[in-house]
Amino acid sequence: MASVAADYLPILLFLAVALALSVAFVFAPMAISRVTGAHQPNPEKLSEYECGFPAFEDSRDQFDVRFYLVAILFIIFDLEAAFLFPWAVTLMGTGWASWIAMMIFLTELTLGLVYAWQKGALEWE
Template sequence: MLTNYFPILLFILVGLALGTVAIGVGKVLAPNKPDAQKLSPYECGFEPFEDSRMKFDVRYYLVAILFIIFDLEIAFLFPWAIVLDKIGVFGFWAMMVFLGILVIGFIYEWKKGALEWE
């Protein structure tokens, strides 16, 4: 029983060994020339002028959430397209209802101005 898991254990051990060797070689061979600019928290050329924990506009989060929602719903189209010939007319119309609800939600968000960016 446990012999079935030996290749997995071997794979994990080889991966850990390769990762450890790569990090070790990088630490030994990498140039280490620290100076004040490299050790500063900002390498962009100027000191920060505002608090790094500034608040983002709510619209940013709204657009991100809408993108995730619509992107995940569109992901349902791929498996549906693969088995479309097997699920027949009922599956086709079920997906059309799903897409109709998706389009209604998209139009609602569009009319509410959630997709507008000022």
């Protein structure tokens, strides 16, 4: 029984250190800002940014569908870059089948971009 507990001791220590560091990195900056006086909320600091709409309205309000379209297009082309880099690094060792498969993938993505462009998914008013 003692040997089983001893086997798990490094894992428990790792989790304890990770938890302590997580708490320190989250709460220490908040405590330091309160002590040094950097915590001075005002309406400009508390206003919404990035998303462009007030954050504390009715949760049943509808979002503009273009927001989701742009997010989906970003994910698609971000994944393209994530697949393209490792393929390019290993291209010399993979042969023609890999090259043809990637060209089919890039053609599908290009057709999707052309379709989205024609439908006006990239237009923002």
